[in-house]
């Protein structure tokens with residue numbers, strides 16, 4: 088038997104217990120088994136795959152449409168998320184909120200955080216999105232060697248990161 | 263925070279978390295807690311440009327360097343990109359970094375203190391993965407330390423946080439607390455008495471994941487299992503820690519203790535024979551794979567815990583587990599070794615450490 092991730096013989100057989108999928112056996116070579124074991128226990132792909140499969144089996148005619156939906160901040164499509172199991176940016180939790188909710192319920196059985204909170208926060212999801220956009224803009228400015236604009240944006244970002252400092256001029260409004 | 267690490271030196275020592283002490287250390291190898299965190303003003307890793315990744319790495323490094331916390335002074339910051347493959351593998355074997363980050367590309371780094379057993383990976387699946395490891399079952403102290411590092415970093419780094427969904431992570435399975443608490447257990451008696459399936463089944467109804475390592479067919483049986491929380495959202499950190507540390511792990515420990523008692527009572531001779539054979543093979547073999555080594559070391563560890571071998575310390579076994587791994591062997595040898603050379607080197611390394619002292623046999 089060959090390793091699930093490469094051509095080497097599978098000498099390790101790891102049983103993974105996940106809910107709701109139940110036990111799953113993975114066949115791995117020594118190298119991959121080590122990586123797998125040392126990685127922490129949650130197998131996100133299996134959890135996500137089974138949650139999404141459940142969603143799909145519940146009959147969704149709109150899936151094709153949903154797959155094409157893209158995040159305006161990072162550009163990830165729902166299709167790409169479904170395939171990789173990884174989101175593209177913090178704003179995805181807002182942009183795909185309704186689409187992710189069934190998955191969160193499937194995986195966590197809950198949809199509301201009740202744990203630790205940071206003492207500082209960027210505020211709303213929109214300001215998070217704006218900060219990512221501004222950083223992109225700053226990189227573009229650096230690329231075209233417009234260092235003046237780049238440092239302006241850098242200062243604005245800094246002000247947004249520091250809740251005590253007065254809010255910087257809103258670039259969205261002035262541009 | 264220091265900006266370099268001596269990898270030759272690192273290979274020579276085991277971390278504090280491997281010292282084989284701490285509560286329940288006859289059964290519990292280690293407790294590990296990690297927190298997943300992301301910077302507020304960057305896309306997640308998957309959608310990061312090379313510049314983004316570089317910028318994250320630089321930002322985090324600069325912010326970490328600005329910390330004056332005395333506990334942070336001994337931390338070593340290592341840029342993983344220019345590092346040799348063998349040094350990266352060494353960090354993987356010590357569990358200071360994940361195999362994923364070792365094998366990925368682009369700007370990535372780790373800040374760690376090997377002695378203290380903490381590390382912060384930069385640009386893994388999330389921008390930051392903060393983890394602390396301790397010897398034995400020690401959820402409370404492990405949490406205190408990881409929480410303290412998180413609080414310290416939070417003062418200089420603005421995290422992506424959503425009032426409803428908590429700490430935002432690249433994978434929705436980590437969102438909320440971003441917390442994973444894992445306890446590594448050595449359960450040879452439950453394996454020998456074929457009770458692991460029952461343990462698995464009883465755990466399935468609770469929100470935990472149990473994972474084990476098995477060898478090929480019936481030839482080798484892995485005895486190490488990791489228990490961790492499955493969910494991260496909708497529970498407090500305290501609840502998740504209690505689930506694994508106060509509820510599930512103690513239950514499995516109790517099962518293993520009972521199985522060990524039963525073995526001593528009913529199969530003492532067989533067990534003693536098996537432990538002695540394991541000792542014999544590791545003391546005399548001329549070539550050995552890491553898989554076979556692990557199998558026999560597991561039996562020896564059981565023998566020590568059950569008083570069947572009394573002149574060998576579990577600390578030595580932990581050290582052999584660590585240093586008989588490929589990168590450690592090569593680092594200690596001071597050069598790259600091929601597979602056959604590694605097997606031979608491993609055998610002589612084990613022989614030296616197991617027979618170097620007199621009167622190992624009981």
Ligand SMILES: [Zn+2]
Pocket residue numbers: 090091092093094095115116117118119
């Ligand atoms: Zn493989």
Ligand SMILES: [Zn+2]
Pocket residue numbers: 158159160161162163175176177178179
């Ligand atoms: Zn996005």
